[in-house]
Amino acid sequence: MRIGFVGLGVMGMPMAANLVAAGHELAVYRGRDGVDGHHCDSAADAAERSEVVILMLPDTPDVENALFGPDGVAEGIRPGSLVIDMSSISPTATRSFAERIEKLGCDYLDAPVSGGEVGAQQATLTIMVGGRPDVFERARPLFETLGKNITLIGGAGAGQxxxxxxxxxxxxxxxxxxxxxxxxxxxxxxxxxxxxxxxxxxxxxxxxxxxxxxxxxxxxxxxxxxxxxxxxxxxxxxxxxxxxxxxxxxxxxxxxxxxxxxxxxxxxxxxxxxxxxxxxxxxxxxxxxx
Known part of the structure; x- marks a missing residue:
């Protein structure tokens, strides 16, 4: 898949590396050197180049800004694309973000993880997912590249x-x-x-x-x-x-x-x-x- 990855920190860097190793093509934003892929100047650019956008950011305001701020994902994403937020943020805000992305004709999953840096490196993360079952199945191959214990919890916000x-x-x-x-x-x-x-x-x-x-x-x-x-x-x-x-x-x-x-x-x-x-x-x- 063509994947936009926003946020390559302690967790995001090894997760992105595992996706590259599995054969996916990455466009990255807010990342350090060390991951193969196209380094973008904005989240909008990463979204425009991708069919799936993954976010791995520290907090709720960071996710909101990356999605809906100037040059955010919402400005570059194309209908039919999928946004997966793997950050750990507010469940209430997540439900609002999902609704706003879906109004653009796109799908949304919240999929926070547990397992720490070691789990990210070894692709053994526990992944807790909120969203529609059909969208979850679409994303399952990506989740199986990143983790081992993968569970659809319920609707939007349930993963958070x-x-x-x-x-x-x-x-x-x-x-x-x-x-x-x-x-x-x-x-x-x-x-x-x-x-x-x-x-x-x-x-x-x-x-x-x-x-x-x-x-x-x-x-x-x-x-x-x-x-x-x-x-x-x-x-x-x-x-x-x-x-x-x-x-x-x-x-x-x-x-x-x-x-x-x-x-x-x-x-x-x-x-x-x-x-x-x-x-x-x-x-x-x-x-x-x-």
Whole structure:
């Protein structure tokens, strides 16, 4: 296929590379050198050259601007084309974007992903899709190039709703692992040994395996930045307010991420919440015997 790809960052770069490796022809915008394809001067140019446009951008305003701003996708896209937004953004805004693109005679899917940079590199992403079933089937070959666990959740915006739910689980689990390993450390046990023991029990999880190891080794180079995860939890908290829904632990974890960003750690991996917990005034007090 001829694919326009808008947004070649930490996730978008390896995703675009996998599409090229599968034989697709790319026109890229907002990308760095390193991916084969035509480098465009605008999103409109990328859309004009393509039958499918994929967006992988940081936040809702970025997607809106790329779609509908000056020289945006909407100015270059041709009827019959398909727009796939693989960013993680507001479900409410997504439904509006889908409606506006469909009025141009085009199709729209929201298809946010989970799996981080490693999943993007290895083409093992989980892809959560919102849109019409027939459009989903049209895009399936592309999704199968990028990921392994591919699910049509429901109509427009449903993929983004599933991604917000995913980020709640991931964020709260990272915070729980950080608390557990900090507790082990302060109680006088070796966190690395505790983590290994927990990996064989009911507490075992992918997050304990990967992010627990990062916490033990203090290696916080970003796979997924705290700043971006905080954005996702803000989407959850805002949506909860619209639904008159209480998500107290989601809100608390978002506040912990606020503290991490205030401390200058917003561009570290989200496993660096361990650092944020260790810096809390109470947690810096001299250790007392149990």
């Amino acid at each position: 709703t599933a991604k917000v739910a995913n980020q709640i689980v991931v964020g709260l689990t990272i915070e729980a692992v950080a608390e557990a390993l900090l507790f082990a450390e302060r109680a006088g046990a070796d966190p690395a040994v505790v983590r290994q023991a927990l990996m064989g029990g009911f507490a075992s999880s992918r997050i304990l395996e990967l992010h627990g190891e990062r916490m033990v080794n203090r290696t916080f180079d970003p796979g997924f930045r705290i700043r971006l995860h905080r954005k996702d939890l803000m989407l959850a908290v805002q949506a909860a307010a619209e639904l008159d829904l209480a998500l107290p632990n989601t809100a608390a974890t978002q506040q912990l991420m606020n503290a991490a960003i205030a401390d200058g750690d917003g561009d570290l991996d989200h496993s660096a919440l361990y650092k944020t917990l260790r810096r809390q005034p109470r947690n810096q007090a001299p250790r007392r015997s149990p």
